[in-house]
Amino acid sequence: MNVAMWSGPRNLSTALMYAFGARPDCAVWDEPFYAAYLARTGLDHPMADRVLAAHEADPAAVAARCAGPAPDGRAVFYQKHMAQHMLPGFDLSWTRSAVNVFLIRHPARVIASYHAKRQNPVPADIGAAGQAALFARTAAAAGRDPVVIDSADIRAAPEPMLRALCAAIGLAFDPAMLRWPAGGHPGDGVWAAHWYGAVHRSTGFAGPEGPLPAVPKHLRPVLEDALPYYRRLRARALTPTGG
Template identity: 30%
Template sequence: MGPPADGVVAVKPIMLWAVPRSRSTAFLRIMMERGDLEVAHEPFSYLQDDGRFAFAGRTVTSAVELLDVMLEVSAGGRRVFAKDTSDYTYTPLFEDKRLFSDVVNTFMIREPESAIASHYAMNPDATLDEYGFEYLHAIFDAVRSATGETPLVIDGDDLVASPEATVRAYCDHVGLEFMPEAMSWDPGEQTSWRRTNRWHAEVAESSGLVAKAPTRRETPETNEHLRRVADYHRPYYEALARAKPSVA
């Protein structure tokens, strides 16, 4: 990667690593609405599924090549924000030390009973690993060990309960200006998530962050399998939750 253009201050790309069904797509929608970021929706998981990913006018075929492009775009003056989920593993990416030194890695969780019930409703065949809390904690530990700093963790429940405070604290941490006008948007499907649109229907139909009563579904309280899943992942959730800042 070459030096930034004259007069441009290089800034680090921002990664949001999220447990599935944590409301991370709603958070990404806020980042899209800002208009000052190059936003990537689940680039590394799409890359694994498809063998290629188009970003910023380039098509890449490996995680390391995708990281190259993210760093180049941010160095050129348009900062990258990308979010991805922990139902996939990203071993080649995490062997690249630039992920730790040249990227701001942040994390998003949600109370496991709700996240797991929502995930099961979308994919009842999900494996234990695909619920994602254990691997998200592994990513968190890798970042903390490599940087010597505790990464920022936000919570999807806080996002809907205290949206402005949560987003403002996130922006302060990663070096973004908070833009209140980005907290609402016009409803509609986004091209970047069209391939997995059924997972993002609630965000597509929304115009902002609103806490909704959960639809009737199987939960860890009603389903023994889900109770075991929740019991397995809860320690990882609790470890991550201890890194959350307080939200007013």
């Protein structure tokens, strides 16, 4: 089973990758298209030179591997994808044979967290529009809505939500998903040194989130752009009972 987990940045995506990576039957791949995205756009991201040096930058080669078997003979190949990395012309045919899941987070939280690491994000950095477009595309190809799960619900009730997620994708729940060793995962991309500090200190999901953070005035247009996309997917999100 190949699982394509689509999110934007700062969406609990690394912690969820660690949860799947804690399963003995699962191999994980961290942001497969990141180097290809940087090579195509030339964006000045933190550690961009190291990302390009260490990771495959040919999107066709990445897509071929996404469609392939899990490494090391594992039964599950979990791929942590950023929606904003899927640029026009990148092959998406492999998604038709994957189980596509959409991980969402309220954009006020995404913007606040992203701004703390890389200042002044624009809508394309947040990835909400791209995530919604990918949702519509995969839904049309499959003839049904893909699974949607909200990071706030995972934080509030990790085991019930992971059980619901596993049931929705046809995978047996493994309690190992609730804990992982501190210090990172061998599958981390080289960018982990900049972005993953909090999750490297963790050994499981953090508790429920507090009130929404205030978004700086100059970033409110980014919030207003992202909110309709988030609300559209939020209406389809899993509940702890799988509905």
